[in-house]
Amino acid sequence: MLPEDCVSTILSLTSPLDACRSSLVSSTFSSAAQSDVVWERFLPSDYQELLLRLVKAFNFYTKRELFFYLCNPVLIDGGRKSFKIEKSSGKKSYLLSARELFITWATEPMYWSWQQHVPESRFTEVVELRTISWLEIYGKIRTQMLSRNTIYGAYLVMKISNRAYGLETKPFEISVEVGNQKVSCGTVSMTGHDKKKQLKNCKHTLRTMSIFASNDLIMSERNDGWMEIKLGEFFTGENDEEVKMSLTETKGYHLKAGLVIEGIELRPMH
Incomplete structure (x- = not known):
């Protein structure tokens, strides 16, 4: 019977794959797994700098939405590099x-x-x-x-x-x-x-x-x-x-x- 913000903190210490699986446990886990606390932890530590290097700007409402957007290749640095993160690990x-x-x-x-x-x-x-x-x-x-x-x-x-x-x-x-x-x-x-x-x-x-x-x-x-x-x-x-x-x-x-x-x-x- 942990508070939802406590569950979010715990999930942020796992992996993107674990967080998605945990969301099936209960409504509390499902809600906690959507938290920005969780998905900001899974994003690269320099994600804000990376967003400035995008060829095409991306508007997002949640960190989870941003995470899954970056799981697909995006062009950065004037189109001379392509970047993405792995769904399962965030690497x-x-x-x-x-x-x-x-x-x-x-x-x-x-x-x-x-x-x-x-x-x-x-x-x-x-x-x-x-x-x-x-x-x-x-x-x-x-x-x-x-x-x-x-x-x-x-x-x-x-x-x-x-x-x-x-x-x-x-x-x-x-x-x-x-x-x-x-x-x-x-x-x-x-x-x-x-x-x-x-x-x-x-x-x-x-x-x-x-x-x-x-x-x-x-x-x-x-x-x-x-x-x-x-x-x-x-x-x-x-x-x-x-x-x-x-x-x-x-x-x-x-x-x-x-x-x-x-x-x-x-x-x-x-």
Whole structure:
């Protein structure tokens, strides 16, 4: 027979999933589970700053309404990033657009073609490789932008066009660095969905997670119509550090074409 505000405080110490389940217990729990006390706790601590970065403003009446709005991808920072939170945990995910990445010679029309308003992309632009002899793709983010004490996966979101060639000739090196420490690395070969990743484990450190299983697919399909390549994993911890994710050629020069890049996604691992 606890007061409703006490029940709300208790529910705020659980998770969004637990709060939704608890609302089925009784009318008191149902009412308590709607409280702003509960849903403000589940929102990211910097949610007010994030709202200022939205491309399209959103008017909301309750924190619960805001929470579920942010569970779907929204554009921020002038449309160069996409942000969302997970329904079950409230943890943050980002997708850095191709414009947010460092891509070798991406501003040269001879090598790369910037395409606008691709229907399946959430961004206004994606970039397609025309032809190039050396490929480097880097992305950066600060751990303070992500959820603390969380294992994240970094994924290159891409497609292979019909005019592709040369991508399967040699493997690419993938890596993730936190601060000045490489915490995940390996190689991938873009030879098809049924081929295996070939891995070179980095020296194990306390911050290095189990990188990948040897039977992971090179590319996996996403629900949004794109493919993804896992670049690695890292742990955010409590300190603010720079995370650098990359896909580069391991050695040699050869012509290649047909890689279409939407961006690099960072999302919590389960």
